[in-house]
Amino acid sequence: MLTAEFSGGIAGRVLLAAVSAAGLSYACNRLSRSRAGGGAVVFVAPGLEESFKTGAALLVGAPVLLTHVVFGGLEALYDLGLGAGRAQPHAPTAATGAGPGPTGRHAGAAVAGLVGHALFGALTVAVAAAWGWWPLGVGVAYLAHVAWNALVMGRASRRVGSDGP
Template sequence: MAYLIAVLMAALSFIVNKALLTRIGVKTVITYSPVIEESAKTLLSFYLGADIFLTHVVFGVIEAGYDWLTGGRGRSKAALLSVAGHSLFGGATVVTLRETGQIGLALTGAIVLHLAWNLLAVKRLRVS
């Protein structure tokens, strides 16, 4: 189930992020995208009883494949960071959920972490 959710949410994320990037620009990366991605992956996995961590990792691998195919010179770094980042977000979600029993708190933590991760990446790459 986690694999199916990851594939479906990666496709949804691609479509929504592409539309938002066209309308809003790079600010989408540090605003809407983390909220959409984390909510979609986490809540669907949670309510369908799928492995939340595995869903996040597989999503990261799919995103890494996209980064590899479209990333140009920095594609290997981008791909590695996609897997590492989404694994980190998934791990944080699972640990917070296990410790608190609160899916809302676990989701909020993952979103904040993802927002910070993307903000750091955008600043590091000096994208405006």
């Protein structure tokens, strides 16, 4: 059962922090990608997102890990809700039947986003707890996020460039 404090206080602060971080991340990621191209997804977006998530949580007194998880949920909803209208680089065709199709790809991205942001949050909290310094936790989570985005972007570019499934 939810306590009155959680249902009104903590939940509200978590939502405020996560929605604020998501909005700032969305705006700044779009701007950085328009100026720096795809490299911004790998190197700039993780720094913005990790800083905004943790910073917003600390600013409003929300639990950092829970803020990261809710942010991941918001990203998952974005992937599911807006994904259907995006162009598919390797969608199945009537001739080949190749590729997982748009629905599977977006569902996979949604799950990966939710789990990834939860893990980045856990890493942030664990490092900050061990060393007593939030910026170090954010920095370590940033490096993990960069590695993840580089892996995902590399796989996506190979899939787009291939002729097969």
